[in-house]
Amino acid sequence: MSSATTTAPESGHGHHHHNPEDRLALLKQIWMFSTDHKVIGIQFLVTTLLMLMVGGALALGVRWQLAFPWENMPFFGLLFPTEGGQISPEAYTMLFTMHATVMIFLVIIPVLAGAFGNFLIPLMIGADDMAFPILNALSYWFMWPAIFCFGASFFFGGGPGNGWTSYPVLSAVPEAAPGSGFAQFFWLMGVTLVGVSSMMGSVNYMTTIINMRAPGMTLFRMPLTIWGMFITAILQAFALPVLTAAGFMLVSDRMLGTCFFIPSGMVINNADPTVGGGQPLLWQHLFWFYSHPAVYIMLLPAMGMVSDMLACCCRKPIFGYKPMVYSMAAIAGLGFIVWGHHMFTSGMNPALGMTFMISTVMIALPSAVKVFNWIGTIWGGRPEFNTVFLNCVAFVSMFIVGGLSGIFMAAVPVDIYIHDTYFIVAHFHYVLFGATLFGVFGAVHFWFPKMFGRRMDETLGKWHFFLTFIGFNGTFFPMHLLGVAGMPRRYADPYLHPYLENLLPMNQFMTICACLMGFAQFILLFNFAYSLFKGQKAGMNPWLANGLEWVAPSPPGHGNFAAVPTVYRGPYEYSAPERDDDHWLQTEPPKSSPVPEPPKPEPTPDSAPVGEDTGSSS
Amino acid sequence: MSHAPAKPAVHMGLPLPNSKLGMWLFLGTEIMFFTAFIGTYIVLYFGSPGWPTDNNITHLKIWAGGTNTFVLLASSYFVVVAHEAMAAKNYKKAWNFLALTMTLAFLFLGIKGIEYKGKFDHHILPGQIPETSLQAIRQVEGKLEGYVNETTDRLVPGDDPVHIKLLNVSTEAGETKDPDKKRQLDDLGLITAEFNRFRAEVSANTLELEEAQQRIENLHHLAVVKLKDGREITGAYFPEEPPKDAHAGHGEAEGEAKHAHRRETGDVSLHRPEVAKETRLILESNSNTAEDGSVQVSHQWVVLSPGDVEEVHHVGEGVEHIHIQSVIPYGNLFASMYFLMTGFHAIHVLVGMTLFVFPLLRGSRLDASWADWVENSGLYWHFVDLVWIFLFPLLYIVPGNI
Amino acid sequence: MSEISHDTGSHAHDDTHHYVNYFLIFIALCICTGISVLFDVFKGGIPKSALVFGVMAVAVAKALFVMTYFMHLKFEGAWKFIILAPTAILAVGLMIALAPDMAMHYYTNDAPQVKWVGGEHAEEVAETEHSEHSEHQHEHGGH
Numbered sequence A: 001m002s003s004a005t006t007t008a009p010e011s012g013h014g015h016h017h018h019n020p021e022d023r024l025a026l027l028k029q030i031w032m033f034s035t036d037h038k039v040i041g042i043q044f045l046v047t048t049l050l051m052l053m054v055g056g057a058l059a060l061g062v063r064w065q066l067a068f069p070w071e072n073m074p075f076f077g078l079l080f081p082t083e084g085g086q087i088s089p090e091a092y093t094m095l096f097t098m099h100a101t102v103m104i105f106l107v108i109i110p111v112l113a114g115a116f117g118n119f120l121i122p123l124m125i126g127a128d129d130m131a132f133p134i135l136n137a138l139s140y141w142f143m144w145p146a147i148f149c150f151g152a153s154f155f156f157g158g159g160p161g162n163g164w165t166s167y168p169v170l171s172a173v174p175e176a177a178p179g180s181g182f183a184q185f186f187w188l189m190g191v192t193l194v195g196v197s198s199m200m201g202s203v204n205y206m207t208t209i210i211n212m213r214a215p216g217m218t219l220f221r222m223p224l225t226i227w228g229m230f231i232t233a234i235l236q237a238f239a240l241p242v243l244t245a246a247g248f249m250l251v252s253d254r255m256l257g258t259c260f261f262i263p264s265g266m267v268i269n270n271a272d273p274t275v276g277g278g279q280p281l282l283w284q285h286l287f288w289f290y291s292h293p294a295v296y297i298m299l300l301p302a303m304g305m306v307s308d309m310l311a312c313c314c315r316k317p318i319f320g321y322k323p324m325v326y327s328m329a330a331i332a333g334l335g336f337i338v339w340g341h342h343m344f345t346s347g348m349n350p351a352l353g354m355t356f357m358i359s360t361v362m363i364a365l366p367s368a369v370k371v372f373n374w375i376g377t378i379w380g381g382r383p384e385f386n387t388v389f390l391n392c393v394a395f396v397s398m399f400i401v402g403g404l405s406g407i408f409m410a411a412v413p414v415d416i417y418i419h420d421t422y423f424i425v426a427h428f429h430y431v432l433f434g435a436t437l438f439g440v441f442g443a444v445h446f447w448f449p450k451m452f453g454r455r456m457d458e459t460l461g462k463w464h465f466f467l468t469f470i471g472f473n474g475t476f477f478p479m480h481l482l483g484v485a486g487m488p489r490r491y492a493d494p495y496l497h498p499y500l501e502n503l504l505p506m507n508q509f510m511t512i513c514a515c516l517m518g519f520a521q522f523i524l525l526f527n528f529a530y531s532l533f534k535g536q537k538a539g540m541n542p543w544l545a546n547g548l549e550w551v552a553p554s555p556p557g558h559g560n561f562a563a564v565p566t567v568y569r570g571p572y573e574y575s576a577p578e579r580d581d582d583h584w585l586q587t588e589p590p591k592s593s594p595v596p597e598p599p600k601p602e603p604t605p606d607s608a609p610v611g612e613d614t615g616s617s618s
Numbered sequence B: 001m002s003h004a005p006a007k008p009a010v011h012m013g014l015p016l017p018n019s020k021l022g023m024w025l026f027l028g029t030e031i032m033f034f035t036a037f038i039g040t041y042i043v044l045y046f047g048s049p050g051w052p053t054d055n056n057i058t059h060l061k062i063w064a065g066g067t068n069t070f071v072l073l074a075s076s077y078f079v080v081v082a083h084e085a086m087a088a089k090n091y092k093k094a095w096n097f098l099a100l101t102m103t104l105a106f107l108f109l110g111i112k113g114i115e116y117k118g119k120f121d122h123h124i125l126p127g128q129i130p131e132t133s134l135q136a137i138r139q140v141e142g143k144l145e146g147y148v149n150e151t152t153d154r155l156v157p158g159d160d161p162v163h164i165k166l167l168n169v170s171t172e173a174g175e176t177k178d179p180d181k182k183r184q185l186d187d188l189g190l191i192t193a194e195f196n197r198f199r200a201e202v203s204a205n206t207l208e209l210e211e212a213q214q215r216i217e218n219l220h221h222l223a224v225v226k227l228k229d230g231r232e233i234t235g236a237y238f239p240e241e242p243p244k245d246a247h248a249g250h251g252e253a254e255g256e257a258k259h260a261h262r263r264e265t266g267d268v269s270l271h272r273p274e275v276a277k278e279t280r281l282i283l284e285s286n287s288n289t290a291e292d293g294s295v296q297v298s299h300q301w302v303v304l305s306p307g308d309v310e311e312v313h314h315v316g317e318g319v320e321h322i323h324i325q326s327v328i329p330y331g332n333l334f335a336s337m338y339f340l341m342t343g344f345h346a347i348h349v350l351v352g353m354t355l356f357v358f359p360l361l362r363g364s365r366l367d368a369s370w371a372d373w374v375e376n377s378g379l380y381w382h383f384v385d386l387v388w389i390f391l392f393p394l395l396y397i398v399p400g401n402i
Numbered sequence C: 001m002s003e004i005s006h007d008t009g010s011h012a013h014d015d016t017h018h019y020v021n022y023f024l025i026f027i028a029l030c031i032c033t034g035i036s037v038l039f040d041v042f043k044g045g046i047p048k049s050a051l052v053f054g055v056m057a058v059a060v061a062k063a064l065f066v067m068t069y070f071m072h073l074k075f076e077g078a079w080k081f082i083i084l085a086p087t088a089i090l091a092v093g094l095m096i097a098l099a100p101d102m103a104m105h106y107y108t109n110d111a112p113q114v115k116w117v118g119g120e121h122a123e124e125v126a127e128t129e130h131s132e133h134s135e136h137q138h139e140h141g142g143h
């Protein structure tokens, strides 16, 4: 398992990447049309980290307006010289729409599936690359037209102002939202393009995970990261086409005169009543049929990665591996039948409300199983309080807060009161930022050595973590209180309502915390760039972890492994009592039988006895 | 993937090549894509209080749909044969059958094109179908307004907005030296006057659909007729005998009489009276300004014999393309669904054809390395066929029967 | 399933030994298409629900023919169920879940197509509108 035998990268020189020039060569690859899954993963990572900053800036714009309504906005104000630096209500609407859009479609989904999915899947299952490398590269390069479309939507008619949910009829009739003309079109095209990108990714991941595992890597020896990625890919594959289809319908309602979502006889701006016959609620159904599974797409890979990191940090086997797998599958399955909980107040058929309430409460069960298993993993462990571990603990604890507020909202009577208030905003920021992003921060620190051969700086990492954690809770916890006090989301000036006036100081406090949090992200970026060149050198296995990726060199060369690894056990054999070593690599042959025993045929759902001498396959 | 280390000795996973597994997974996503469309269709169909089902109205052609089903099935069969031939290493045969498939794909698109043309010709287009008589009238009003504005803008020079230019049409006609242009401007003035009268009645809500239809037809026939006796009459000019069935019974003409009035109302009917063969009919309108300033318009039918007419100048030619569209309740939803589903299906046909182009381009160099390609694009093609198998009954046969 | 086990070694594309008379299948498909057109031709003589049931059954039959033979599913392993069963469940489930909300109405969606601020004629138009709708609904069988 010496790194010296690894295949050299395309450039043909340098095997170890231990000097800056090689890392520069690697960095250069980032901008080339590479089909290597690691390069594509890093491309995704860099892109999404930059988009994170963009999305964060947009959020600060929103926060400014809520804390200092109608005061000239710093930086953003420059974009609105006509209003003298003030932002208009339409611009405010655009800010929160684009904040959500950027964060969801350009940060969280691509950083999980695109960046870590790409980098980790082949490494963790012992494959040399993805099943379809060119498709993989395309899935990255489709991000750019999407980014272009979202960017373009800023500049046409004041930007899209329908929220990330883009409900018709507001979004379906160009005259309905003055100035939203082409912006909404570009926005929808952007969503479609990221959809195409995700689609290519997900078919690729599924094929790779099913068909390209190293010998001995049975389904139940796969790390939970892989399970998370696999289930996410399945969710994408079956939910996303519905959104794409709905998106096409909405575009054609706007541009081609169709009326899927436009009812008949609607009068806008005192114009003639529309011809129509469609139903606006249909969009909500189709949209959430994708977007509820999508919130799990935005979580499951992080759940998987955190499970792997926690087990490694605590030097303990993951608590309840199979329940973890089954609960992820249950979340995915149930995730398909709960979408209506976003529509409790939409006027949908009350019979559906009850059904969706029950299924939503049920989905909390597998989520809770996972939480208990993480706690069980930490319990009695010997964690070192490093950046990775801190971020993982933040993941678990913030997910508990977000999950609990979810259960509140799952109850129809409660939700009727808090729907579309800041309580909802608190909920999804606790799960999306509090859980997923802390998980991602942890993962960046954990796999950085594998990506670049160097560790990230611990001190900077801890500063980043604590400032983000404090800023995060300072920003989002008070949102629960605002929501219960009745502050609606998406209002440019809530203080027009006298009953909300007293919430201004709290909003100002939150904005200050948000600025702190935004500032902290620069530490992350700095640490990332700094460690790339100056970080402490890392060997093959800096964390003494068990997974297959740790038997490849850091960074792995083209083709990943010197020889095809053979897998003898699951990835969680930490502190095994029969061993002195506290870790036990998946590839280490059992002592008892020095000759590697042929791995058992794997229990695929396929009834055919696969795994027996299919060596001749192409 | 020549760079790859040696393939694993043990294949974990399914006994399938990656490409085939990937294609099947992709087809799974495609099923969900069309599920969204078909599901939308079904729920909107049931959710709509009505649906246009008469094929004479919707211009759905069962023969076209049925033939296309057959065409796709045949092409599916040819793909299978091509795939078989690939496996049997008979590449010539495979190529031929792929070419046949391709031909049928073109045929499918051709028939689809004929169907689409029928829809376009009858304006069965989403968003453009009036669902009530009021909408039909308002729509034609809008089109006429568009015509008047556009022509005015073109004929009257200057940068003024159209509504100012409109006021200057007659002045311009008086001033221009170019006789051609003068005639155009005069025509425009006449059409505008008719249009304004039409619009006034529309906004007063006094127009029934049938009347409006007659109005528009009269507008199409608007002409300036010079008579032998030197008189000049402007009005809807019908050189031929009106069709007997159309509006028989409305109004009447008194044999040789020059004037025909509708007795009941004292107002003249706009419908053409019945007259003897070989006569010319013209509807003359006169406007009088009443004491209170309001404009009263009266009409009279003038019956002429062919010998009376010296010269006819057709004014209404410019607007002959503007018709009142037939009213189809719920037609827009129908057209939306029809074009959405068949359109996306047609896009899939195009994608499938693109997939076949590559092996076809290999010509005689088609070889075993293309076997996977042919198999997978074949799978895709069968899927395209499957979609049509469901679209055909759902679109052409089921509506109106459930 | 037994076909598969001796198939795994060289699975690539040698399904030729599963001899299928594709031409027969094709003829069967053509007959099916003919039947669905006949349904339409004789629709006067058949109860409407039987007609719908008939054409949809024919469509399903055709789909099964294509999938089983043309797409070789008959000769594939159990993975076909793993991929297709959840897809089918989701596809049907989505439609069923949409039905109570979109297809059946517990409220009226019959918005009169008139200007809300219309003048004195607005009501009149609304009335004609309404009768037009209900008339249509009548001939449609009403659902």
Ligand code: HEM
Binding pocket: A165, A295, A296, A298, A299, A341, A342, A360, A361, A363, A364, A367, A402, A403, A404, A405, A406, A407, A409, A410, A411, A415, A418, A419, A420, A424, A427, A428, A431, A432, A436
């Ligand atoms: C215990 C599990 C969960 C339950 C019971 C739950 C429940 C809910 C409910 C009922 C709503 C709708 C509230 C409303 O609009 O009135 C909601 C909104 C939301 N949830 Fe969750 N949720 C859970 C977990 C998650 C997770 C894990 C994520 C993401 C990773 C998430 C992301 C969101 C988002 C983004 C929204 C708001 C969407 C919007 O309206 O813009 N939820 N959740």
Ligand SMILES: [Cu+2]
Binding pocket: A291, A292, A295, A338, A339, A341, A342
């Ligand atoms: Cu949800």
